[in-house]
Amino acid sequence: MADNRPDRRPKFRLPLEWLGILPFVTFAVLFLILPTMKIVVGAFQTPEGGFTLQNLIDLNTDSIRSAYWTSIKLSLITALLGCAVGFAMAAAVVFGGLPKRVRGPLLTFSGVASNFAGVPLAFAFIATLGPAGLVTLWLKTEFGINLRAYGFNLLSFWGLVVTYLFFQIPLMILIIIPALDGLKREWREAAEVLGATGAQYWRMVAFPILFPSLLGTFALLFANAFGAVATAFALTGPQLNIVPIKLFAQIRGDVLGNPNLGYALAFGMIVITGMANVVYIVLRTRSERWLK
Amino acid sequence: MTRLFAWGALIFGCLFFLLPLVGMTEFSLKMRRGVYSFDAYVRVFEDPTFWATFSYSLTLAAATIVFGVFLVVPTAYWVRLKLPQARPVIEFITLLPLVIPAIVIVFGYIRLYNTSSFLPLTGSAIGTDILLTMGYATLALPYMYRAVDTGLRTIDVATLTEAAQSLGAGWFTILARIILPNVLVAVLSGAFLTLAIVIGEFTMAALLNRPAFGPFMQLLGANRAYEPPALAVIAFAITWACMGLIQLVTRFSKHERAKA
Amino acid sequence: MAFLDLTNLEKTFGANRVVKDFSLEIAKGEFVSLLGPSGCGKTTVLRMVAGFETPTSGAITIDGQDVTGQRANQRAIGMMFQAYALFPNMTVADNVAFGLKVKGVARPEREARVAEMLDLIGLRELGARFPFQLSGGQQQRVALARALAPSPRVLLLDEPLSALDAKVRVSLRNEIREIQRELGITTIFVTHDQEEAMSISDRIVVMNGGIAEQAGAPFEIYNKPRTRFVANFVGTLNTLPATVEAPEAGQVAVAGQSFTLGRGALTARRGDTVTLALRPEAIRLGRAEGREVVLPATINEVHFLGSVIRVRARVGDGVVALDTFNRPDQPPPPIGSAAEISFAARDVIFLQD
Numbered sequence: 001m002a003d004n005r006p007d008r009r010p011k012f013r014l015p016l017e018w019l020g021i022l023p024f025v026t027f028a029v030l031f032l033i034l035p036t037m038k039i040v041v042g043a044f045q046t047p048e049g050g051f052t053l054q055n056l057i058d059l060n061t062d063s064i065r066s067a068y069w070t071s072i073k074l075s076l077i078t079a080l081l082g083c084a085v086g087f088a089m090a091a092a093v094v095f096g097g098l099p100k101r102v103r104g105p106l107l108t109f110s111g112v113a114s115n116f117a118g119v120p121l122a123f124a125f126i127a128t129l130g131p132a133g134l135v136t137l138w139l140k141t142e143f144g145i146n147l148r149a150y151g152f153n154l155l156s157f158w159g160l161v162v163t164y165l166f167f168q169i170p171l172m173i174l175i176i177i178p179a180l181d182g183l184k185r186e187w188r189e190a191a192e193v194l195g196a197t198g199a200q201y202w203r204m205v206a207f208p209i210l211f212p213s214l215l216g217t218f219a220l221l222f223a224n225a226f227g228a229v230a231t232a233f234a235l236t237g238p239q240l241n242i243v244p245i246k247l248f249a250q251i252r253g254d255v256l257g258n259p260n261l262g263y264a265l266a267f268g269m270i271v272i273t274g275m276a277n278v279v280y281i282v283l284r285t286r287s288e289r290w291l292k
Numbered sequence: 293m294t295r296l297f298a299w300g301a302l303i304f305g306c307l308f309f310l311l312p313l314v315g316m317t318e319f320s321l322k323m324r325r326g327v328y329s330f331d332a333y334v335r336v337f338e339d340p341t342f343w344a345t346f347s348y349s350l351t352l353a354a355a356t357i358v359f360g361v362f363l364v365v366p367t368a369y370w371v372r373l374k375l376p377q378a379r380p381v382i383e384f385i386t387l388l389p390l391v392i393p394a395i396v397i398v399f400g401y402i403r404l405y406n407t408s409s410f411l412p413l414t415g416s417a418i419g420t421d422i423l424l425t426m427g428y429a430t431l432a433l434p435y436m437y438r439a440v441d442t443g444l445r446t447i448d449v450a451t452l453t454e455a456a457q458s459l460g461a462g463w464f465t466i467l468a469r470i471i472l473p474n475v476l477v478a479v480l481s482g483a484f485l486t487l488a489i490v491i492g493e494f495t496m497a498a499l500l501n502r503p504a505f506g507p508f509m510q511l512l513g514a515n516r517a518y519e520p521p522a523l524a525v526i527a528f529a530i531t532w533a534c535m536g537l538i539q540l541v542t543r544f545s546k547h548e549r550a551k552a
Numbered sequence: 553m554a555f556l557d558l559t560n561l562e563k564t565f566g567a568n569r570v571v572k573d574f575s576l577e578i579a580k581g582e583f584v585s586l587l588g589p590s591g592c593g594k595t596t597v598l599r600m601v602a603g604f605e606t607p608t609s610g611a612i613t614i615d616g617q618d619v620t621g622q623r624a625n626q627r628a629i630g631m632m633f634q635a636y637a638l639f640p641n642m643t644v645a646d647n648v649a650f651g652l653k654v655k656g657v658a659r660p661e662r663e664a665r666v667a668e669m670l671d672l673i674g675l676r677e678l679g680a681r682f683p684f685q686l687s688g689g690q691q692q693r694v695a696l697a698r699a700l701a702p703s704p705r706v707l708l709l710d711e712p713l714s715a716l717d718a719k720v721r722v723s724l725r726n727e728i729r730e731i732q733r734e735l736g737i738t739t740i741f742v743t744h745d746q747e748e749a750m751s752i753s754d755r756i757v758v759m760n761g762g763i764a765e766q767a768g769a770p771f772e773i774y775n776k777p778r779t780r781f782v783a784n785f786v787g788t789l790n791t792l793p794a795t796v797e798a799p800e801a802g803q804v805a806v807a808g809q810s811f812t813l814g815r816g817a818l819t820a821r822r823g824d825t826v827t828l829a830l831r832p833e834a835i836r837l838g839r840a841e842g843r844e845v846v847l848p849a850t851i852n853e854v855h856f857l858g859s860v861i862r863v864r865a866r867v868g869d870g871v872v873a874l875d876t877f878n879r880p881d882q883p884p885p886p887i888g889s890a891a892e893i894s895f896a897a898r899d900v901i902f903l904q905d
């Protein structure tokens with residue numbers, strides 16, 4: 001049947017609005033998504049381009065396994081400590097009855113410190129806790145304490161932990177202070193007048209409300225530590241066995257002997273930070289039923 | 293009791309954060325045996341490589357900021373105005389750089405844009421500079437986008453746009469004359485944050501083999517004793533200045549708004 | 553001895569004396585409102601009773617027990633806040649159960665009590681919802697149920713209705729009053745809305761600048777306000793300057809018309825000017841039986857409000873507002889016309905200032 005009323009037909013409209021984000025999409029595809037895909041695909045390819053699982057299987061060497069394990073441990077511990085100390089400091093400022101004047105400087109300083117990462121941070125810690133550092137010398141001359149004799153070495157795992165905390169704690173403070181501000185005074189007072197102790201209020205009200213933010217920050221801190229190269233590299237040089245440094249060395253000089261093993265190594269990093277975020281998203285949606 | 297704990301937590305934190313700063317400052321002044329001096333700083337400033345790498349990084353930071361503003365402001369504006377349904381996707385993309393480590397991204401660049409690829413960026417110095425700028429824009433994307441998007445939230449984008457259109461303004465005029473001034477504080481905050489991130493960045497610059505400030509610092513750190521802490525002091529001062537500028541523009545704008 | 557006894561309460565924040573020598577006795581089951589302008593210290597009094605603020609001096613006893621130094625979580629008090637004080641991470645039922653849970657009440661008992669409370673506020677079906685899924689009025693009802701669930705000795709309400717729209721406000725205040733009567737729970741209600749206070753209270757305490765200016769039943773507060781502040785705060789007030797003619801006899805003159813106030817001798821001297829006050833409803837347009845004072849007036853403004861017509865008329869040097877009931881057979885007087893107003897001398901309120 002001939003339709004002579006074309007205006008009745010559902011008009012096909014070019015989705016012109018989508019053109020507006022074309023530059024952004026182009027950028028994201030070229031410089032974020034394609035490079036990532038290249039890694040993911042490369043992890044499953046032979047140097048000739050065929051499909052293989054061999055690269056991933058080859059990751060299973062003592063050296064690489066221990067690198068992953070050290071990296072995960074480092075990230076978990078610095079994220080945990082960063083969350084705990086950062087939370088304590090934020091709570092001290094928000095609830096601890098400290099003078100109001102403390103708050104502004106703390107936030108500003110946290111902004112600075114959370115961005116003071118990388119090479120100069122390593123220098124600062126070497127000058128402080130390194131073999132000839134300020135604190136090391138001071139403890140030695142004033143108290144006769146030799147840090148090295150107590151097993152502390154800045155250029156080791158725990159040295160790295162202490163150094164990473166310098167940006168992990170402020171990051172936590174920056175994110176969690178607004179969340180703590182969001183806890184209404186009425187909630188605390190309502191709980192108290194209903195007979196709850198301070199601990200009960202924290203366990204049953206405040207903590208569940210903060211849980212999503214805590215979790216999110218934890219995932220962020222984890223990824224932050226897991227991918228960090230510069231601080232560790234400047235602190236210990238290429239010898240510390242953590243994944244990003246291994247990958248760095250591999251990219252620079254193909255130390256693993258198999259170029260596609262580098263892809264697998266990087267793919268493993270994506271998987272781990274990705275997993276951390278999936279866990280975060282799952283837990284968050286579960287704990288946030290009460291949010292719109 | 294609570295207050296005691298609070299003071300304890302604060303003082304512990306302050307010690308932890310102040311000691312490295314004191315440590316690096318003190319160490320940087322110790323070059324001349326027995327007295328404090330600025331010798332290390334003099335050495336640093338006399339080093340032509342310092343100035344070369346520093347201005348290189350500064351240039352790249354500027355390029356990153358300009359590119360980022362041109363990329364992010366129109367996109368965030370457009371998404372708010374016309375494509376609210378695309379928001380979750382865009383936001384997800386802008387957050388990806390926080391999840392995917394920079395070293396992985398740059399690894400992808402190296403393999404994707406090598407001399408035999410469809411876009412042989414790493415083949416020339418200028419191409420690599422562009423690639424590095426794109427990399428920095430990626431690193432800064434989460435901060436830039438959030439800053440601008442938050443800025444846009446405080447103004448009524450739709451009404452402003454309609455008002456401007458009814459007065460005959462085109463898209464470019466709207467963006468440049470209406471939207472940008474209104475989110476200027478957010479853009480400036482994002483810009484200074486980008487500067488703080490880019491100026492001492494190490495991983496990407498080192499792996500792309502560009503003469504940036506980050507790799508220069510690292511190299512100096514491996515070979516010298518007193519210059520590195522001096523560099524750390526300088527880097528810290530730059531970071532502090534960036535954050536201070538952010539606070540300054542924010543406060544200034546609040547002041548302006550209060551007057552209006 | 554009263555059930556809830558506040559004796560000489562004082563509270564200072566820094567140099568700021570917010571509550572001054574505040575005393576109040578409340579009988580068991582009584583519903584008392586604290587009424588006053590913003591910043592007069594109502595909330596502060598309530599928070600001292602709840603245990604969130606420690607009085608600078610003075611004492612609070614509940615049921616013969618001195619609770620002044622006791623912490624809020626040991627006082628067995630129920631409190632309802634202005635708004636949004638429900639725990640957002642818990643369902644309605646969990647919110648109501650909270651007080652019982654921290655008390656250690658066993659689950660079956662707890663659930664029975666929660667059901668009972670939800671029935672009381674008429675929200676039985678909404679137990680599984682989260683606060684964000686409720687309207688403002690429903691949220692406040694849940695807050696009431698939560699406060700009442702652990703059977704508190706005293707119920708404190710700090711402007712619980714102020715965030716709601718006008719219709720809900722009226723229906724919820726009646727509901728609160730009904731539940732309060734049913735449970736016989738001693739209640740302090742804070743508001744700055746005089747109509748709200750008068751409609752539901754057994755007794756009203758009018759506060760001003762941290763002081764209790766007057767306490768009494770709504771009828772008494774309204775009709776026999778002791779100070780100009782109280783009179784003005786609870787309703788409209790007309791003031792007329794009068795000249796004292798014979799202080800011993802209580803005789804005064806307004807606009808050349810002299811009459812005798814039925815309250816005995818005045819403290820003022822002959823020739824002094826005193827202020828007389830009258831509620832709008834005590835003044836009539838025209839003459840009426842039993843209203844012996846008649847004054848000439850000019851009609852200034854007429855506001856037709858439906859069942860009531862509010863007229864403002866010029867009398868001598870002043871302007872008075874008066875209310876007349878609408879009568880279909882009698883249109884309101886035209887503006888600018890001359891008229892007479894009348895009132896009974898015994899209705900005149902004599903303010904101490």
Ligand SMILES: Nc1ncnc2c1ncn2[C@@H]1O[C@H](COP(=O)(O)OP(=O)(O)OP(=O)(O)O)[C@@H](O)[C@H]1O
Pocket residue numbers: 565568570588589590591592593594595596597744
């Ligand atoms: N924690 C505090 N620190 C300092 N001053 C306070 C504090 N709490 C209240 N005030 C002051 O005490 C005075 C009385 O406050 P309060 O909250 O009791 O008033 P209110 O009668 O409840 O007023 P509103 O009707 O506005 O709620 C106000 O001037 C207030 O600024």
Ligand SMILES: [Mg+2]
Pocket residue numbers: 594595596710
């Ligand atoms: Mg109040």
